[in-house]
Amino acid sequence: MSLQQSLSQIYLDANATTPVLPQAADAALAAMKTSFGNPSSSHVTGLRAKQIMMQTRERAQRILGSGEGEVIFTSGATEGIQTGIISALTAARQSMESGKKYCLLYGATEHKAVPESLKHWNHILGIHADVVAIPVDNKGTLDKEFIAQHVGDALMICTMAVNNETGVYQDLSAIEQVIRANNPHVYWMVDCVQALGKTGLNLAQTTIDYAPFSGHKLYAPKGIGFVYIRKSAPFTPFIAGGGQEGGLRSGTENLPGMAALNEIFAIMLGESDFAFTPNEQLHKFRHQLRASLEKAFGNVVFNHDFDNSVPTTLNFAIEGFSSKEIMDLFDAAGIRVSSGSACSSKVTRSFVLDAMGLPVWQSEAAIRMSFGPAMTQSEVDEACQRIEQSAMALGHSCLMSQHHIDDKAPLSGLVQFKVGGSCTWLYVEPSDKSAIVIDPLSEVSSRINTLIECQQLNLVAVIDTHGHADHQSSRNDISDKYLASQTCDHLGWPSNTQSVSVGDSEFEYIEVSNKWLVRIVTPGHTNDSISMALCEPVTDHLDAQYLFCGDTILMGSLGRTNFECSNTADMYHSLRYIDALVSRDTLLCPSHDYNNEFTSSIDAEVARNQLLQQTLDGVINQQQFVNQKDVLDQHIVDESGSEIICGAFVGECQKQKMNEYDSESLARAMQSKHAIKLIDIREPHEYALEHDASFDENVPLTRFVQFINEHKHDKNAEIVLLCRSGSRSYVAAQALIRLGFENVGHLKGGYALY
Numbered sequence: 001m002s003l004q005q006s007l008s009q010i011y012l013d014a015n016a017t018t019p020v021l022p023q024a025a026d027a028a029l030a031a032m033k034t035s036f037g038n039p040s041s042s043h044v045t046g047l048r049a050k051q052i053m054m055q056t057r058e059r060a061q062r063i064l065g066s067g068e069g070e071v072i073f074t075s076g077a078t079e080g081i082q083t084g085i086i087s088a089l090t091a092a093r094q095s096m097e098s099g100k101k102y103c104l105l106y107g108a109t110e111h112k113a114v115p116e117s118l119k120h121w122n123h124i125l126g127i128h129a130d131v132v133a134i135p136v137d138n139k140g141t142l143d144k145e146f147i148a149q150h151v152g153d154a155l156m157i158c159t160m161a162v163n164n165e166t167g168v169y170q171d172l173s174a175i176e177q178v179i180r181a182n183n184p185h186v187y188w189m190v191d192c193v194q195a196l197g198k199t200g201l202n203l204a205q206t207t208i209d210y211a212p213f214s215g216h217k218l219y220a221p222k223g224i225g226f227v228y229i230r231k232s233a234p235f236t237p238f239i240a241g242g243g244q245e246g247g248l249r250s251g252t253e254n255l256p257g258m259a260a261l262n263e264i265f266a267i268m269l270g271e272s273d274f275a276f277t278p279n280e281q282l283h284k285f286r287h288q289l290r291a292s293l294e295k296a297f298g299n300v301v302f303n304h305d306f307d308n309s310v311p312t313t314l315n316f317a318i319e320g321f322s323s324k325e326i327m328d329l330f331d332a333a334g335i336r337v338s339s340g341s342a343c344s345s346k347v348t349r350s351f352v353l354d355a356m357g358l359p360v361w362q363s364e365a366a367i368r369m370s371f372g373p374a375m376t377q378s379e380v381d382e383a384c385q386r387i388e389q390s391a392m393a394l395g396h397s398c399l400m401s402q403h404h405i406d407d408k409a410p411l412s413g414l415v416q417f418k419v420g421g422s423c424t425w426l427y428v429e430p431s432d433k434s435a436i437v438i439d440p441l442s443e444v445s446s447r448i449n450t451l452i453e454c455q456q457l458n459l460v461a462v463i464d465t466h467g468h469a470d471h472q473s474s475r476n477d478i479s480d481k482y483l484a485s486q487t488c489d490h491l492g493w494p495s496n497t498q499s500v501s502v503g504d505s506e507f508e509y510i511e512v513s514n515k516w517l518v519r520i521v522t523p524g525h526t527n528d529s530i531s532m533a534l535c536e537p538v539t540d541h542l543d544a545q546y547l548f549c550g551d552t553i554l555m556g557s558l559g560r561t562n563f564e565c566s567n568t569a570d571m572y573h574s575l576r577y578i579d580a581l582v583s584r585d586t587l588l589c590p591s592h593d594y595n596n597e598f599t600s601s602i603d604a605e606v607a608r609n610q611l612l613q614q615t616l617d618g619v620i621n622q623q624q625f626v627n628q629k630d631v632l633d634q635h636i637v638d639e640s641g642s643e644i645i646c647g648a649f650v651g652e653c654q655k656q657k658m659n660e661y662d663s664e665s666l667a668r669a670m671q672s673k674h675a676i677k678l679i680d681i682r683e684p685h686e687y688a689l690e691h692d693a694s695f696d697e698n699v700p701l702t703r704f705v706q707f708i709n710e711h712k713h714d715k716n717a718e719i720v721l722l723c724r725s726g727s728r729s730y731v732a733a734q735a736l737i738r739l740g741f742e743n744v745g746h747l748k749g750g751y752a753l754y
């Protein structure tokens, strides 16, 4: 399918932001074109602008039930949060007793704007209170006993009405009772951003002091929000200046934003021709989406209960798939969702789901689907249809077992699975479907099992290159299932194999259809380390395509040799042994890929790893190697916090220059150079759902090493890579260039900007 006929988008990410409703956009445009005056001006144009502002405020007051409290317009909820916190802390500071320990309480699942602002102003105002998270239970409900215990010492307490990741709402009146029973005067802010238009509010009937809101979460544009301030609550302006908003918030008002909000408020109050979908119907929509997810992906798990969450949010995880994979899949199907997790440097986990005590995999794999009250039945139907198409596409790639699809894309050659910085390798000989698995990680074992069954592979062996210190091998899980009668050593190398002599050495090998997997004993990283060369049948030398070298040679590094079972001197000999046996352009398939480089070769490693180069070229002897390696291993830093890093990085990880195209420059290049190879490097299921007709070759990243091997004698070819957002294509292009490909480029911004 060409992108010109591409799928329209189904937008299911309303908790991040919403589109602007046409009537709100029209109102904003009219405010820019006609009623553009400054509400502070006393001429007619100014008065008309002021009228819009007053009407918007009046409607806001009715919606919030703000009574005698103030409603001040802001740029958004983050500003409203600052306003509440500064006001409360400035007042609280006056009454602090010296020597007494105070705290600032916030819900553990609060949007980051709240705890970060609390910490910031606590520091800036010199309050030095402890900033303490209130725990939640596994339903996301705040721990009231904890509040009762701690609120007596609190200067401020911040809770939220509805959570943005899960839609879980709090029982505000129960929280209020606990707070006021234990501290009648503590300042209380409730983040109401995700509650607007979804739950009723009657703020003046409560003792909530501050309540921030945001326009862009309910069909108004970005840049407009408002904050409620209880009548008796202290107030300090966050922005001083010309005295607008009665001196409470200076700066010329965002009239177009207010005009848009005014339309939204009119809809909420039933004063518009347009109506939002009633709540019961929204519940039905959510159930329909849920049923569709359950039908399409049997292994879906919901991360929150539906009985204490607003009907517009679903947060779920699909067992066996990362949130990134599902995001990529849904994006290809034209469904926009968000990963329910906040990205940290390496691991993506949701702190909200972590706080609820959900299993780690659910937190890592979380996907949030959210919609607003303008959702329609036809959009829900379309979303459900696309969810089912997405699951079919996974079945087509044999990544899901319950779909018995006839035209499965056959596997051929080498497949690389990555989990964090670790790799598992699967090799399939297409002629008779013989397969081997090297270094199986437990995270991918169910995927490998599904592939074996779906593709009807004949598993020959499952082998570890060494006893891994950093993770549990899942070798037994796989071999117990498919190789129950095979006897093998503790790494999975089969017993009674044949052997062949090369020079003075004897090597054991196993046959993988018409290829040989030859075992090379390479101790050093551990005393049981082996490497395996996948070769043509051996005559007098090893004609290897791939060398599975475990943690002996890593990309940009050498395996560490400071474990109890390591031997640095052995590593020296193993490196030289490998070099003598396989050619320097053989592709290395180590058990780690910390820097997204996919594969390497001895040539490429020697060019950036001086220790390896000096070792192989005989510039240093065994003792010098041991000395240098010991120093190097002392520099191993565990940056990820959870992973044992298996080698100190020694090589340069320089960013290579590449051709970066946009649509126009690519069109020009295609006109002038006919031989340009356009490759879509997304996974086959993404490609199957939608792709651009001119990118007629699909080389998924999991098969990229195979591609590199097939093209390693054609390094002049002009290649342009494309993916969803430009990040996978960038990384892949870097890898090709590092391996000596000379004319590699990618489409910057990927399909998203094409």
Ligand code: PLP
Residues within 6 Å of the ligand: 015, 016, 075, 076, 077, 078, 079, 111, 113, 160, 162, 163, 164, 191, 193, 194, 213, 214, 215, 225
């Ligand atoms: N609070 C919650 C619960 C939110 O969901 C958001 C936005 O994601 C914010 C605060 C911040 O809102 P704004 O983007 O208007 O600053």
